[in-house]
Amino acid sequence: ELYARDPRNIVRVVLNRTAGDGAYDEAGATFRGWVAAGLLAPDDEPALYLVEQAFEVEGRPHERYGLLARFRVEDDARGRVLPHEHTRQAAKEDRYKLLKATRANFSPIFLMFSDRQGSFQKQAEATARTPPDFQYTDDGGVVHRVWRIRDGAAVSALQSAIGSEKAYIADGHHRWATAQRYHREVGPEAAWTLGYFTPMEAPGLVVLPYHRLLDRGPSIEEAGRALRAHFDLSDVKGAAAAAKKAAQSKAAYAFGLVDPSGAGLVAQARAGAGALLPADAPPSLRALDTFFLHQAVLSRLLNVPEDAVRYAHSMREVEEELKAGKCKLAVIMRPTPVAQIVDVADARASMPAKSTFFHPKLPSDLVVHPLHG
Incomplete structure (x- = not known):
């Protein structure tokens, strides 16, 4: 259905239908073609992106704020980015081939961080009182609003707010493992990857079973x-x-x-x-x-x-x-409580498959993070 809606839908890159490994070549060619045609253009200055998702669960309204930003790829031994799930080789190989063909991140790694003082939440709510740069409602009824943040003071304040010693992967374990592998093989070009950071204490962080x-x-x-x-x-x-x-x-x-x-x-x-x-x-x-x-x-x-x-x-x-x-x-x-997820990650253990469902999912292609240029 998404294929049929629009020839420029990102599904043609992230889930290309071409048979075999030709899908990755086609995905890379499609992405580069969109860039060459000006359908995708780089920011003219560094920016962070604040994302608000408004949604309902069992009739109750929720709002979740998160920040799209790039962050450094590092080995798990550093203990600053902590996973909690096993990864499957087939899924990792698929994500690796796509990354190698496109040299870009289209879907962020979903990370939780501690915001005990509420500084991030306060800044997010203040930003949300201004008009967003763009917004849309998806097929599931989730309203997405996005703000591009370029002011130096605002960027620094948000960086400080999420500058926790540790971040916990909520979703995107296969993308994280792929980013680590690509960094080991390619080097400096792959030193950064795309993340979405949200406070673990926020009431809008909903985990479903x-x-x-x-x-x-x-x-x-x-x-x-x-x-x-x-x-x-x-x-x-x-x-x-x-x-x-x-x-x-x-x-x-x-x-x-x-x-x-x-x-x-x-x-x-x-x-x-x-x-x-x-x-x-x-x-x-x-x-x-x-x-x-x-x-x-x-x-x-x-x-x-x-x-x-x-x-x-x-x-x-x-x-x-x-x-x-x-x-x-x-x-x-x-549902699995967030505190239990954190405990498992801190213990360097892995949950059984399908233990958590963070709702709503993050869309692909709100922003694209190229690994070059």
Whole structure:
């Protein structure tokens, strides 16, 4: 659909449809053609870009501010840019080939930093009271407003506000690994990459859960019998009710299970359920619902193999899968708190796949960061 909308849509670069490795050559040629035609032009002076995203979650309005800026690429050993997820080789290879063909960043690495004094948030809100340089509303109803900041004093103030000793990768782990590899191979040209920086304390930083869809496994009744020894179980009707009750739970671990008929239950772990986890699991991982689910529940109690697990980030997708009978059970998860993400990153550990969904996603091509010229 995006291909058909406009021949200048960035999807023709970042997700080119040409078969095989020719896609990367075509992406590079397309990007260079747009630059040559003047469709993309460099700023005439250094600038930072403030981005506001206004959106709703379950009917409640939110606003998230972040800053688009380039930052230095460095090895993880420096401990200043901290990831929290495993990366997949196929995805890294795809991003590497695109970077090599275009020599530019189109999608920023999403980073969180500490803004305990609120200085960044105050500056962002003050800027947002002025007219933006441009704005638009995307297909999901998210309103994006962007300000180009060129005033030297304002730039310095924002740089100081995000000058934290550490930044935590929220999203973009494959892009970060790709930037590191390209820097090692190319050298100074690749010393910088594109980032989006937002405060971890901001109320607009919304983390949603990834739910699990089980293609094989027990029935809802069999699952209840398998879980009864370690969990308090409550019957619910439907995925929405399971999500609401699980979110309200104060238990160390809680999740819902729902089958295509709508029959469901919410499991809240009793004290001592953590003993089901491997003894050598680090504390930062032991605290996670997703780690507990995969290490203790799916593999040990329900005998569900990893290749039977799919993922859905929205309740609508879960409900559609259940209604169509495309899964045996849906596992309804709670969101992962930001503090747990930080703990995992500080411990240099890695969460299970699809543990976090930062909403809304960042669009590609709000700004382009060329690695040359």
